[in-house]
Amino acid sequence: MPQEQHDQNVLDINNLHTGFLIDGELHHAVVDVNLSVKPKEVVCVVGESGCGKSVMSLSIMNLLPKINSKISKGEIIFNGEDLTQKTDEEMNKVRGKDISMIFQEPMTALNPVFTVGSQLQEVLFNHTDMSKQEARERGIDLLKQVGIPRPEKIIDEYPHQLSGGMRQRIMIAISIALNPKLLIADEPTTALDVTVQAQILELMKAIQEKEDMAIMLITHDLGVVAEMADKVIVMYAGKIVETANVVDLFTEPKHPYTKSMISSIPRMDEQKNKLNTIDGIVPSLKNMPHVGCRFADRCPKAFDDCTKITPQLAKVSDDHEARCLLYDACYPDTSSIEKEEVNQ
Amino acid sequence: MIDQREKLLEIKDLKKHFPMAGKTVLKAVDGITFDIYKGETFGLVGESGCGKSTAGRTIMRLYEATEGEVDYQGENVHGKKSAKELKKFNRSMQMIFQDPYASLNPRMTVKDIIAEGIDIHGLAKSKQERLNLVNQLLETVGLNQEHGNRYPHEFSGGQRQRIGIARALAVNPEFIVADEAISALDVSIQAQVVNLMRELQEERGLTYLFIAHDLSMVKHISDRVGVMYLGNMAEVATSDDLYHEPLHPYTQALLSAIPISDPEVERSRERIIIEGDVPSPINPPSGCRFRTRCPLAMDVCAKVEPEWQEYTKDHWVACHLYNDKYNEEHKARQAVKN
Numbered sequence: 125m126p127q128e129q130h131d132q133n134v135l136d137i138n139n140l141h142t143g144f145l146i147d148g149e150l151h152h153a154v155v156d157v158n159l160s161v162k163p164k165e166v167v168c169v170v171g172e173s174g175c176g177k178s179v180m181s182l183s184i185m186n187l188l189p190k191i192n193s194k195i196s197k198g199e200i201i202f203n204g205e206d207l208t209q210k211t212d213e214e215m216n217k218v219r220g221k222d223i224s225m226i227f228q229e230p231m232t233a234l235n236p237v238f239t240v241g242s243q244l245q246e247v248l249f250n251h252t253d254m255s256k257q258e259a260r261e262r263g264i265d266l267l268k269q270v271g272i273p274r275p276e277k278i279i280d281e282y283p284h285q286l287s288g289g290m291r292q293r294i295m296i297a298i299s300i301a302l303n304p305k306l307l308i309a310d311e312p313t314t315a316l317d318v319t320v321q322a323q324i325l326e327l328m329k330a331i332q333e334k335e336d337m338a339i340m341l342i343t344h345d346l347g348v349v350a351e352m353a354d355k356v357i358v359m360y361a362g363k364i365v366e367t368a369n370v371v372d373l374f375t376e377p378k379h380p381y382t383k384s385m386i387s388s389i390p391r392m393d394e395q396k397n398k399l400n401t402i403d404g405i406v407p408s409l410k411n412m413p414h415v416g417c418r419f420a421d422r423c424p425k426a427f428d429d430c431t432k433i434t435p436q437l438a439k440v441s442d443d444h445e446a447r448c449l450l451y452d453a454c455y456p457d458t459s460s461i462e463k464e465e466v467n468q
Numbered sequence: 469m470i471d472q473r474e475k476l477l478e479i480k481d482l483k484k485h486f487p488m489a490g491k492t493v494l495k496a497v498d499g500i501t502f503d504i505y506k507g508e509t510f511g512l513v514g515e516s517g518c519g520k521s522t523a524g525r526t527i528m529r530l531y532e533a534t535e536g537e538v539d540y541q542g543e544n545v546h547g548k549k550s551a552k553e554l555k556k557f558n559r560s561m562q563m564i565f566q567d568p569y570a571s572l573n574p575r576m577t578v579k580d581i582i583a584e585g586i587d588i589h590g591l592a593k594s595k596q597e598r599l600n601l602v603n604q605l606l607e608t609v610g611l612n613q614e615h616g617n618r619y620p621h622e623f624s625g626g627q628r629q630r631i632g633i634a635r636a637l638a639v640n641p642e643f644i645v646a647d648e649a650i651s652a653l654d655v656s657i658q659a660q661v662v663n664l665m666r667e668l669q670e671e672r673g674l675t676y677l678f679i680a681h682d683l684s685m686v687k688h689i690s691d692r693v694g695v696m697y698l699g700n701m702a703e704v705a706t707s708d709d710l711y712h713e714p715l716h717p718y719t720q721a722l723l724s725a726i727p728i729s730d731p732e733v734e735r736s737r738e739r740i741i742i743e744g745d746v747p748s749p750i751n752p753p754s755g756c757r758f759r760t761r762c763p764l765a766m767d768v769c770a771k772v773e774p775e776w777q778e779y780t781k782d783h784w785v786a787c788h789l790y791n792d793k794y795n796e797e798h799k800a801r802q803a804v805k806n
Contacts, residue, residue: 287745317515317681322741324723344655345683347727350734370731388659390688392711392728399663399688402656406626419775 135161136337140198142183151409153179166339168353174406175364177342180307186215197417221251224299228311230291234283241279247301266297289320358382361418368444378446380425444451476503482536484526498699509676509691519699522678524645562636566648568628572620579616585639605634645677690783695719698757704784705754715785718758766797
């Protein structure tokens, strides 16, 4: 039974470790990430800058610079194949076709010297044997789908002639051109104004429902998470600290980091005098503690064990996982025995 | 009670136009009028390109105003001024900038960055006094004395923003313009900086002009809020009124566009999604500037520019829906709907 379920997932990441070479030493920006994405599911990955959420998504696409970074452990199973084992050439057949990605900066993600049309058609030519005329028609069709007015005109325009929201729509059009199974969206609305953000999120939801695609949405905005997510993954300093479905995460957050993060943002419908804060900052890659919980030095609930024992991600209630020693299940197997001995 | 508030700043029909290539003119701020009371936080919100930063900078005379007045305690900030008079204004008004990476000189130590204002205004009589002042300021914003000898690159974004605040406080200003001061920071760090700004306000009786695009944070920190659209002020109200009874269709759409971090509330509410993007301020629409995106636009909106009026006590709006002369059309439409 579990095997069967496993097969149905669009994406399975097991024990992923991604590191960067700094002064000749490998420092991990992503450690022990396990996650799965089911068909048609919207998985949101949240965390502050430097928590490893973008590195993880770039690992999936195999887009990290080979010269100073490395996936040192783990596997990324997509369509029954391990993406980490693929060569660049093999990955080119996956990228843009089965998995596509949109980025934060629609300014820099589009090439300024090519027309919208040629960038749209590039993905069609690379993966199919469409004729020029067919590709143009499909391009216009795609632009229509993402709500671009006057698509017959816009297809011949250059990115600088368009606004930020329009550019992000073009990026979405390119990314859905071949009906991918998975769309990775890395902070797709962060650079946009709220009214435009609302338009883009609405568009993504509509396309996701129509095209039966799964979305992995990377964001730091809990409001966006509340609006879009089915499942939420909270990352801190390279590790997953909590996963839950969206309602549970907001109503019953388990990890102190998640709790602090939720209470540190003001809500429009509430009146608060003082915001909760998390003292200190995320430790840098080079200063990451080797043993213990990575959030321990900022955690309001930290106790002695937190700096000595490294917690594991474990089930703390139905469909809800956390990595925190406040929950007995998160003690690693060996030390949980030690702990029992101490208690006795 | 409310009427006893003392006006610190009166902004009267302030305009800032930038000449562009050819004969075109970019009207970044085109006639805004509002007051800022002593000791309050006035939030200024709007989407990118609405002129909120230009407004903040023109109020501080970082830009010369094209037209209009900014009266600071009854005296116009703009107009002809001697160097001495200008210095007096500069001391009472300070600014905290958006980008904590670009706004601190990388070749100066933190100590010298903070003390620059102290030196210019001659506030310290000896080296020792200067050092003491700097150390006090560092402590006030939650940094250590030893941080004074370091350079900006050694600090995180949140710490840099604290340095920016210390620099602004160094000359004992009364009025601080914070232009997107927390936008570049992570949420947990934003909360730290906002709480710090609030504490300082209580201790020192500061007045803030808090410019931001994040309406939920603005609502949290501000007593009153102004909403700008394309160089014009659409609405000004207390932050509670603005949230509970937004009058201008743009404010309503803006509020509705902000995702609330609660999945149950978020998924059950109805949203107003406005179409399109903000038009260019070089060639803004005639009449009401929001009419091209406004779901409630009437014929008159294209012809007549709406008047800036105090619709209810302390609640200002510029929209024909609230003008008896013009809202017949809207009423008629509502009647048909019902």
